[in-house]
Amino acid sequence: MAQIKITQVKxxxxxxxxxxxxIKALGLGKISKSVLxxxxxxxxxxxxxxxxxxxxKEL
Known part of the structure; x- marks a missing residue:
């Protein structure tokens, strides 16, 4: 399956x-943090x- 890179910007x-x-469930929480x-x-x-x-961004 394809992966998505998610970056928190706000x-x-x-x-x-x-x-x-x-946002927490996606593994984010701080600006500029990224997860695949x-x-x-x-x-x-x-x-x-x-x-x-x-x-x-779709990878």
Whole structure:
């Protein structure tokens, strides 16, 4: 399966609690932190919820 590189580009300070939890579940939490994850429907749904806080690159 293809992988996605997710990089947090904005702070979660003023974000709602659900978005903060989604960022933590993706393995992020600090600006400029990146993670590689598999491209699954669950991950895509999580990215949709926080798309304004992250940058996505498909590998």
């Amino acid at each position: 702070s979660i300070i003023d974000s709602p609690a659900k978005q903060k939890l989604t 994850v598999e491209n699954t429907p669950q991950i895509v749904g999580m990215i949709r919820k926080v798309h304004h806080l992250v940058d996505i």
